[in-house]
Amino acid sequence: MIELNKLSKTYRSNSVETVALHNVSISIQQGEFVSIMGPSGCGKSTLLNLMGMLDNPTDGSYTFNGTNVFSLKEADRVALRKENIGFVFQSFNLIDELTVAENVELPLVYLKRPSSERKKLVAEMLERMGMMHRAQHFPGELSGGQQQRVAVARAVISNPKVILADEPTGNLDSVHGNEVMELLSELNNQGTTIVMVTHSSHDASYSKRVIRLMDGEVISENNLMHA
Numbered sequence: 001m002i003e004l005n006k007l008s009k010t011y012r013s014n015s016v017e018t019v020a021l022h023n024v025s026i027s028i029q030q031g032e033f034v035s036i037m038g039p040s041g042c043g044k045s046t047l048l049n050l051m052g053m054l055d056n057p058t059d060g061s062y063t064f065n066g067t068n069v070f071s072l073k074e075a076d077r078v079a080l081r082k083e084n085i086g087f088v089f090q091s092f093n094l095i096d097e098l099t100v101a102e103n104v105e106l107p108l109v110y111l112k113r114p115s116s117e118r119k120k121l122v123a124e125m126l127e128r129m130g131m132m133h134r135a136q137h138f139p140g141e142l143s144g145g146q147q148q149r150v151a152v153a154r155a156v157i158s159n160p161k162v163i164l165a166d167e168p169t170g171n172l173d174s175v176h177g178n179e180v181m182e183l184l185s186e187l188n189n190q191g192t193t194i195v196m197v198t199h200s201s202h203d204a205s206y207s208k209r210v211i212r213l214m215d216g217e218v219i220s221e222n223n224l225m226h227a
Contacts, residue, residue, distance in 0.1 A: 006025055024217065083160075152180055
């Protein structure tokens with residue numbers, strides 16, 4: 001499903017050149033749950049942004065479901081991303097001016113789903129995430145943990161083929177963090193491909209494979225055995 005071949009990303013400013021990724025080749029099959037781990041600054045989030053079609057590499061290629069992503073026009077790439085990928089960011093990225101329900105509904109609006117279907121799906125998802133009582137509140141009225149649960153709800157509402165999660169439990173206590181990981185695990189069991197950046201060995205234990213980065217390069221890949 002996801003084929004990264006010799007991806008490199010270099011940031012340049014004035015005379016400074018920073019190599020974020022160097023010759024990264026990764027293959028992720030449909031239905032996998034993969035964790036990407038490594039120290040801060042090793043290129044994990046850069047890699048996730050490239051997978052999510054939010055950035056372009058300096059070198060290399062990316063094939064998503066047989067489509068050469070970086071050869072697409074911007075509008076076609078946006079359409080491919082919108083139809084296939086859900087994001088959970090560490091910084092939530094909720095829209096302050098929209099209510100919780102409206103934030104969660106947004107991907108369905110972009111996909112032009114009927115209003116009645118949108119309302120039903122949003123209500124079901126907020127109930128599932130324990131956030132129905134906050135449906136008409138704004139992000140600024142929520143705790144960090146509550147905002148992250150809303151962000152997860154928004155990512156999964158459209159039933160995307162792939163969920164890209166950047167430290168999805170980073171702002172949650174252990175109880176709510178485990179709820180989010182159980183939800184991601186459940187979605188994976190239903191066929192959703194999940195790629196998660198995490199510092200947490202506990203969270204990574206939910207995945208089936210762990211890819212470790214160091215200094216912008218893949219240093220190991222390990223399959224995890226689950227009972």
